[in-house]
Amino acid sequence: MKLSKFKYNLPEDLIALHPAPNRDESRLMVLDRKKKTIEHKVFKDVIDYFDNEDVMVFNNTKVFPARLYGNKEKTGAEIEVFLLRELNQDQRLWDVLVDPARKIRIGNKLYFGEDDMLVAEVIDNTTSRGRTLRFLYDGSYDEFKKMLYGLGETPLPKQINREVTPEDRERYQTIYAKHEGAVAAPTAGMHFSRELMKRLEIKGTDFAEVTLHVGLGNFRQVDVEDLTKHKMDSEQIFITEDATKIINAGKDKKKRVCAVGTTVMRTLESSVSTYGHVKPFEGWTNKFLFPPYEFQVANSMITNFHLPLSTLMMMAAGFGGYDFIMEAYDVAVKEKYRFGTYGDAMLII
Template sequence: MKLSNFNFNLPAELLAEYPAENRDESRLMVVHRKTGEIEHKLFKDIIEYFDEGDVMVVNNTKVFPARLYGNKEKTGARIEVFLLRELNAEQRLWDVLVDPARKIRIGNKLYFGDDDSLVAEVIDNTTSRGRTLRFLYDGSYEEFRQKLVDLGETPIPKYINREVNEDDAERYQTIYAKEEGAVAAPTAGLHFSKHLMKRLEIKGINFAEVTLHVGLGTFNPVEVEDLSKHKMDSEEIRIDQEACDVVNKAKANKKRVCAIGTTTMRAMESSVSSNRTLNSFDGWTNKFIFPPYDFSVADCMVTNFHTPKSTLLMMISAFCGHDLMMKAYKEAIEQKYRFYSYGDAMLIL
């Protein structure tokens, strides 16, 4: 499989700028791998495809307000700072992206807030766009983190060409988000409402939670034709024994295990035993899943519609089968499904 196998023409108007009015009423395309059948439903209809004892595995990572706007010392130039990863809590060191990158050098200071109450100094140029910042703040660590929350905004994707609004803080977050650390939402989970979760639980569907803190590396463009040469950025994952027990019991009982999203799938496939059961894990993964690939844990998955040449699309191809996936995407475009983070969903059975 080459990069060019994953190109297709996506009309710009199909990139969703806003979420559906109700979480569980986005559209749902159901793709049956065995028969090649494609159905068109609403997301809340997903309950029809699962029975008592089946398991849905969700990613409970929580998006933090990672986008800050500051001003450069002396010139006052407006600089966007995107917080990627905390390197050292005690020293308040962070890996960040800055934009425009060309204006920022080691030693520059950046000021945040109307009162310049937060200051950061650039101490390292790690990559062409990346920097390491040391935040200078006199208060406690808890006060510092609260300051980041107060000054930051929800990091909705750049393709959404509008101002962040009050709804985004809630809607760009799953209803089960609890472990803070992601800079992008695990978007397949955005379709679950409290009402739908309750209906699924009443029907006897179990939920298992894993954590994968989504980084921007998930969305980095693939720039090599030979996919085996592409390197994924590492992302932090945590899978506890409780989740393993729920998943492995379902597998042993021949029940369905459904990965809610590509991030959940990556987390589970990063920690499997030789007999294809899920292991507990606390660490980092840079696993890149592309065809051909033999999946060990989940036998179905929910995912959004992804952009051409993305690593997410490559994982879907590996799971769905490339020809069937391309057929489904062609139909999605014809039927005007909404793509990407705030878009519609696909259930692959």
């Protein structure tokens, strides 16, 4: 499968810059893989496709305010620091990306906030843009974390080219987010409102939660034509025993098991037994799903409309069938669906 097969013409004005006024009122395109039909709905209509003992699997990761703006010592040059992951609590060590990276060297000090309230020292080069920072802070860990996150900004993807607003802190997050660690939101889950979750629950739909801490690898450009040569960044995942029981029971009863988002699909496919059952797991995954691929756990999926040449779009094509997904994307452009993080959704059954 070649990278160039995932190119399509996306008018810039179809990339959603803001969320829909209400979470569950985005548009929803429903693709039936057997019948090869395409229906146009509103997201809250998703309830019509799920019944008693069907299973929805959610990613309960929580996005933290990962983007910081600061200044370099001596020159005062402005820099953007993107927090990727915490390496050591006691030593206040973080892996970060810096931009512009060219002049940020080991030993440099970086200053953040009014009156340089937080200082960090560059202690390692990890990649061309990657650095390891030690934050120089003497207070308690809780005070440090509060200050760090107070200075941080909601890490909207670059294609949402506008100022971050207070609304983003709430909307760039699912309502069931629990475990902090993501630098990007699991976007399919952002369409679920409390009312819709309650209605699904009353209908008898079972919920299972897994955790995948979404990294920036999702947005990294694929720069090889042969997709088998692309390496995904590793992301941390957790699948509890409770979650596996709910998911496997749904499978055994031949019910609809729905992966809410590409991150859930990747998590489930990263820990599967030979019988197609999910196993409890705690660790890392760099699984890259693209067509042709035989999915073993979920038999339905909710996902957004992804940008051209993205690994997220490739996974959707792997699940929905390449030709059918490309046809659906063609329809979505013609019907002016909204694309990207804050865009509309697709249910593939």
